[in-house]
Amino acid sequence: MFSKLKEKLKNWTQEIIKKKVVDEVEKKAKEEIKEKKKEEKVKKKLTKEKKKEEKEQKKKKEEKEAEKIQEEIKPVETHELIIPEKKEFDEEERKIGEQIIEDIKKEEEKAGFFKKVFSKITKIKISEEEFEEYSKELEMLLIENNVALEVAEKITEMLKEKIVGKEFLKKEIEAQIKFAFEDIIREILIEPFDLIEKIKLKKAENKPYVILFCGINGTGKTTTIAKIAKLLNAEKLSCVFAAADTFRAASIEQIKQHGEKLNVKVIAHEYGADPAAVGFDAIKYAEKNKINVVLIDTAGRMYTEKNLMAQISKIAKICKPDTKIFLGESVTGNDATEQARNFNETIGIDGIILSKADIDEKGGTALSVGYITKKPILFLGTGQEYDKLESFDKEKFIEKLGLNKGEEN
Numbered sequence: 001m002f003s004k005l006k007e008k009l010k011n012w013t014q015e016i017i018k019k020k021v022v023d024e025v026e027k028k029a030k031e032e033i034k035e036k037k038k039e040e041k042v043k044k045k046l047t048k049e050k051k052k053e054e055k056e057q058k059k060k061k062e063e064k065e066a067e068k069i070q071e072e073i074k075p076v077e078t079h080e081l082i083i084p085e086k087k088e089f090d091e092e093e094r095k096i097g098e099q100i101i102e103d104i105k106k107e108e109e110k111a112g113f114f115k116k117v118f119s120k121i122t123k124i125k126i127s128e129e130e131f132e133e134y135s136k137e138l139e140m141l142l143i144e145n146n147v148a149l150e151v152a153e154k155i156t157e158m159l160k161e162k163i164v165g166k167e168f169l170k171k172e173i174e175a176q177i178k179f180a181f182e183d184i185i186r187e188i189l190i191e192p193f194d195l196i197e198k199i200k201l202k203k204a205e206n207k208p209y210v211i212l213f214c215g216i217n218g219t220g221k222t223t224t225i226a227k228i229a230k231l232l233n234a235e236k237l238s239c240v241f242a243a244a245d246t247f248r249a250a251s252i253e254q255i256k257q258h259g260e261k262l263n264v265k266v267i268a269h270e271y272g273a274d275p276a277a278v279g280f281d282a283i284k285y286a287e288k289n290k291i292n293v294v295l296i297d298t299a300g301r302m303y304t305e306k307n308l309m310a311q312i313s314k315i316a317k318i319c320k321p322d323t324k325i326f327l328g329e330s331v332t333g334n335d336a337t338e339q340a341r342n343f344n345e346t347i348g349i350d351g352i353i354l355s356k357a358d359i360d361e362k363g364g365t366a367l368s369v370g371y372i373t374k375k376p377i378l379f380l381g382t383g384q385e386y387d388k389l390e391s392f393d394k395e396k397f398i399e400k401l402g403l404n405k406g407e408e409n
C-alpha cells in the first residue's frame, strides 16, 4: 500500500541535505573570494611601496656607477658570440601538462571540500518553501492511493506543522519525517471499539444487541452479515438474521442460503414488504428466544435516492439499533467516502466495515472514511469466505503502508 511513499520521502530528504551542502559550499566560496580580494589589496599596496623603494635604490646605484665610469674609462673589448642552448622540450606541451595537473588538483580539492562541508552539517531545518515543494508531491501520491482530496490536504497540513522549522539531525531526518507521518495516521484513525465486548454487556442484561447494516448495492452487506454470524458463533453468541432487503431480486433467498449454511434463523417477509417491520419482528423473535444478536440486512441504496434514505431512517427509528454499521468497499476511495459521509449525516453511523480489502492495493479509503465521519473502522473484509473478516488494527494498518519495509514498497 502507499507504494512509493517511502521512496519519495527518501528522495526528498536527500534533496534537502544536498541543497544544504551546496548552499554551504557557495557561502564558503563567497567568503573565500572576499578574503582573497582583501589579501590582494594588501599585497598590491605592499608591492607598490616595495617598487618605490627599489626604484630609489636603483637610481642611487646608477648614480654611483656613473661616477665610477667617469673615473676609469677602459677601452671597449670585443665580445664573444653566444649561441642559445637548444631546448629539451616543447614549450606548448609543458604548459598543457601543467594546466592538466593543476585542474586535477583543483577537482580533488573540490571533492574534499564537499565532503568536509557534508560532514560538518549535522542538523537540518526544513523551510516552508522546501516543504511546499514536497507537499504537492505528497498530496498527489495520497490522492493516487485513494485518499480523498480534503483528507490529503489535512495530512500535509498536519505534517507541515510537525516538521517545518524544526531542527533534525541529518542522519535521522528521513526516519523522523516517517514517524511524523505515522503519527498523523494514528491521530486520524479512530480507535475501534470492541463490538463483541459490547454485545456481551447487553447479553448480561438479557437483551438482544441489534446491528443495522447500510450502504450502497454490492458492497458486501449480506456477505459480511454472514461473516459476523460465524464470528459470533465462535464467541458462543447466538444471532438471527432480519431479511430487511425486501427490494432486490433474490436477496431473501441469498440470506436464507447463508442462514442454512450457518444454522442461523432468518426472519423474512414478502418482497416489497416494509423493511422496518421485518427488523422489528426479528428483534421480537430474539427477545422471545433469548437470541443475543439481531443482524439487520438492508437493500443497497444510493444517498441521492431521497425515498430510500427516508426508508433507512425509518428502519433505524423503529428498530433502535445499538450499532449502525456502514459498509463500503476499500477499492472505491472517494466514492466510499462520499457514501459514508451521507449515511452518517442521515442516520448517524457508529462504525465502518470496509470490504474487499483483499483486492485493494492502495489503502487510502480507510483513512478517508475514518477522517470524514470521525467513526472507527471496525473490520476489514478480506475475501468472499466466511472467515475472511479481520478486526481493524491501527498499528497493523500503519505497518502495511510499507514505510518500514525495504525498497520494494
Ligand SMILES: Nc1nc2c(ncn2[C@@H]2O[C@H](COP(=O)(O)OP(=O)(O)O)[C@@H](O)[C@H]2O)c(=O)[nH]1
Binding pocket: 215, 216, 217, 218, 219, 220, 221, 222, 223, 224, 300, 355, 356, 357, 358, 359, 380, 381, 382, 383, 384, 388
Ligand atoms: N473479494 C471480496 N469480495 C467480497 C468481499 N465481501 C463481499 N464480497 C463479494 O461482493 C459481492 C457482493 O456482496 P453482497 O454481500 O451481495 O453485497 P450487498 O449487495 O451489499 O449485500 C459478492 O460477490 C461477495 O462475494 C470481500 O471482503 N472480498
Ligand SMILES: [Mg+2]
Binding pocket: 221, 222, 223, 245, 251, 297, 298, 300
Ligand atoms: Mg445484500
